[in-house]
Amino acid sequence: MKKNIKISVRNLIEFVMRSGDIDNSFKSTNRALEGTRAHQQVQKAYGKNYKAEVSLKYIFEYEEYSFEIEGRADGIYRLESTAIIDEIKSTTHDLKTIEKDFNPLHWAQAKVYGYIYSIQNDLEKIDIQITYFHIESEEIKKFKEEFTQEKLKDFLISLIEKYIDWAKLSFDWEYIRDESIESLNFPFKTYRNGQRELAVAVYKTIKEKKNLFTKAPTGIGKTMSTLFPAIKAMGEGKAKKIFYLTAKTITREVPVKSMNLLIDRGLKIKTIVLTAKDKICLNEEVKCNPRDCKFAKGHFDRVNDAIMDIFLNEDLIDREKIKEYSLKYHVCPFEFSLDISLWMDVIICDYNYVFDPQVYLKRFFDDLSYNYVFLVDEAHNLIDRSREMFSATLNKEKFYELRNKFKGKHVSIKKKIRKIDRLFDSLKQESNIVENFKSKQEFTEFYFPLKSLLTSLEPWLIEEKDDPDYEKVIEVYFDIVKYLKISELYDENYITEVKIQEDGMRLKLFCVNPSSLLRESLKRGVSSIFFSATLTPIDYYKNLLGEGEQDYHIRLTSPFPRENLSLLIRDNISTRYIDREESYRTIVEAIKTFTSVKRGNYFIFFPSYLYMKRIYEILEYDGLNILLQEQNMNEKNKEEFLEQFNNDDDLIAFGVLGGMFSEGIDLVGDKLIGAVIVGVGLPGISFERDIVKEYFNETTRKGFDYAYTYPGINKVLQAAGRVIRTEQDKGAILLIDDRFGTTKYRKLFPQEWKSSESVKNNKELSIKLQRFWNK
Structure with a gap:
């Protein structure tokens, strides 16, 4: 029985034939948006005998292996006795500079499709054609060559022979892996x-x-x-x-x-952990091109050796392993990690x-x-x-800032930016927008000017990489690309929203559902x-x-044993915004009572930074060991914050519901013995949350719950979940808010919270906690 290996035509070609540098310098993203138009233009020229996007699949047997190869040919034009396999490539390059051997990978892909089609349709000869479509001028340049089926078969065999060592490695590994899984x-x-x-x-x-x-x-x-x-x-x-x-x-x-x-x-x-490019980059700046990064230069000449080495010697590949082998082989760690992932079993x-x-x-x-x-x-x-x-935003101010950038020889770009700027102004005036505005309709009049601006910006972005404002321009470019991409998804699950804020006017395609x-x-x-x-x-x-x-x-x-958790509720205190001034002192006394019954580390979670800081200002003179979560803490700050739980046994940490410390952290045993949760976690009232509320009022009649209640109770449950992490943990939780006593919220409690107890004052709170801790 043959050993089956499945691979796409693209992955086979790119893996076997890749060489040279990584160069992620700006290239036309607009080509992807214009791809459909390119295909349509080519198809029109051929007529009804031309088929676009033709799926092809073929099983090629070689030695003891059966290669299942599949992919999609851009186009096939069937003639009476032969056919043309058409590989279409949109480009911004001057067509005069493109010769037949412009990119060997284009020919390789088309030749594999040609072999599959010729053998499935019993054709001794077939034409392979590369069609270059210039996205700005819409001019077309073609290169065509006739191949025999036998010659195309030889080409495919040459690819398979180069790939066979990797195929054997993959198949042999799967056998080893599956045997270990079975036992x-x-x-x-x-x-x-x-x-x-x-x-x-x-x-x-x-x-x-x-x-x-x-x-x-x-x-x-x-x-x-x-x-x-x-x-x-x-x-x-x-x-x-x-x-x-x-x-x-x-x-x-x-x-x-x-x-x-x-x-x-x-x-x-084989397991790999993928890390974001900016966190794993070995270069001084994240600039993925051979001019600015020594790891990008010649990356593809060395990367297959690096993959083979790490595959043979490592089973769990994390960030440090990626960096180690990247330095050894002088390759880009991010692209290296993505290449390795193709050979991994588990990808985290x-x-x-x-x-x-x-x-x-x-x-x-x-x-x-x-x-x-x-x-x-x-x-x-x-x-x-x-x-x-699934959402995308355009900021009017970014366009306005670029207007003066393109003077003189770039007048046409400036005019296109001005047209978009005027569309923003017209939208504001016609819809009488003062602050916020929403619509179920798209503002489609933006689409053509945005596409036109993309096309004009591309030559500038290719030629002016040293311009001091380059990053600003490319940021706007990619904002437009994303906006147009998301616009293709727009349907009844979207709302178009407009906001007038201090930093300008924003137009957003908001995916509500x-x-x-x-x-x-x-x-x-x-x-x-x-x-x-x-x-x-x-x-x-x-x-x-x-x-x-x-x-x-x-x-x-x-x-976990129910008796290991004491869940108490102060449901006679309102933490609503209008009642907060009156609640501060009561909450301070409840926190002091809760944390004084038993010495240990506690977390106090608040609905906002403002609320948290107000309570802290009242408490800070009481000599308590209080640790305060700050806004915009980086990874190092976060680690230092959590390290305090290892060093102290009388810590009162203040954090925010839904923040970085309310989920995803493990403080087991005596590192954390209790938590106080102030409020029901409702997200702040906002224009966007109200859009969610209105949308789901129409579809489920539960708008407020979908926008506020359910996301809020999730924050509460996550924060409470920090207390009991193992079977040996014992801890107490105090919920403070009168809404926790209502039927609506009680129904949202998990099963293990059904034994919760209400407490009306601090004396009652202290007595119940003493009984719990003395068990």
Whole structure:
């Protein structure tokens, strides 16, 4: 039986034939936007016998391997006795400078398509044509050559022979990996309560190629309960790769630890952690071209050797390993990491590598359909993140600032900028916009001027890289590119909003409901597992995260002993904005009582920085050891803040609900014994939140809940989840807000909070805490 290896034509060509430098200097992004127009122009010239975007697939047997090769030819023109394989390339280069051998990769791709088509259609000879379409002048230049089927077969064999060592490496590794998976046991002696149930549900979901929405409290061991069954499914051929997706860098530490544990138990598997370009770059500045970066120069001449070395010697590849091998081989660490990922089994990365329409990993998702599995950690974060990914903004002031830039020989650019500037002014006047404005309609009159400006800016951006204002210009360029890209997605789930602010007028395509776009993104894999301790209420998250009719959901209860948590509620204090001045002193006394019953480290979470600082100003003279979260803390500040919990045993840390310390951190044992949560976590009232409210009032009649209540209770649950992290932890939580006593909020409490107790004053609070701590 032949060993099957599946690869796209593009990946085969680029991997075998790549050489030279990385050069991410500005190139026309507009070509992608104009690609459809290029194809249409070419198609018109040929007529009805021309077919565009033709999918081709072929199984080529070589030695003991069966290569399943597939891709899409840009166009095929069928003649009576032969055919033309047309590879279309849009360009801004002067067509006079483009010769036949302009880019060998263009010919290579077309020749592979030519071989597949000729053998499937019994053609002894076939024409291969490269068509260059100039996006500004719309002129076309073609190069055509006739090839015999035998000659094209020889070319494909030459590619396969260069790739065969990598194919053997990949196939041999899969055999080693799958053998280790078969003998792999769950890494702990026993399952925690709910852990086995979750693992079984994940395996079943992947097996059936569906999606699962999981509300799994802290302590169940969500990471291992999703990774382990996904890996087991991989060993049975049900998953080609596993993407473990996170919202924040810090949350990647947990899956890394889990993979290390499984590797220590005998698992043979290749895992990589992808790091953002700006965080892993070895150059002084992130400038990916051979002029400014020595690692970009000749990168493709050395990168395959680097991949082979790291693949043979490392199983878990993190940021430090990437940097180590990048220095050894003198290659770009970011591009190197993306290249290695093609050979990895488990990829730990940010949400945007799968969902963001601007930056998702096209090398995985554009050419082939594989059994990819997505494990979406802390899935409650994906709603706001996806709204951000699927939205786009234009700032009028940025255009205004560029107007004077383009004088003299760039008058045409200035005129186009002025036209867009006037469109902003007309919009403001005609819609009588004073501060905020919204519409269900697109302002389509912007689209053509924006596209026209892009076309004019491109030659300038290519030629004027040393201009002092270059970064400002390119920022506007990419703002336009994203805006036009998002405009293609605009439908009933969008609202167009206009804001007049101190920094100018903003026009935004706002994705209010990302569910349909997320649902489309999930088709890049065969199964997705959404999990979080705070997927409450689960129907809200299923609705917005793109649930399908056949998908599953599961709710699990906390595995920790109920008696280890004391949940107390001061539901006779209002923290509403109009009542805050009167609440400060009462809250200060409640905090002092709560933290004085037992010496230890506590976290106090507030609805805003302003509220937090006001309480701090009252408390700071009481001699307490208070640590205050600051705005815009960097990674070093954050580490120093958390280190205090290791050094102190009488710390009162002040933080903000929904901030960097209210989720994704582990302070186990005596590092944290209690938390006070002030308020119900409602997001601040804003124009955009009110847009969400109105939209969902029309569709679900739960507008306020979708915009404010549910995101707010999520912040509360996340903050409360910092207290009990292991079975040995014991801790207390105090919720302060009268709304926590209402039926509406009680229904949102998780099962383990059903034994909560109300306290009416500090004396009662102190008595209940003393009983709890003295048990």
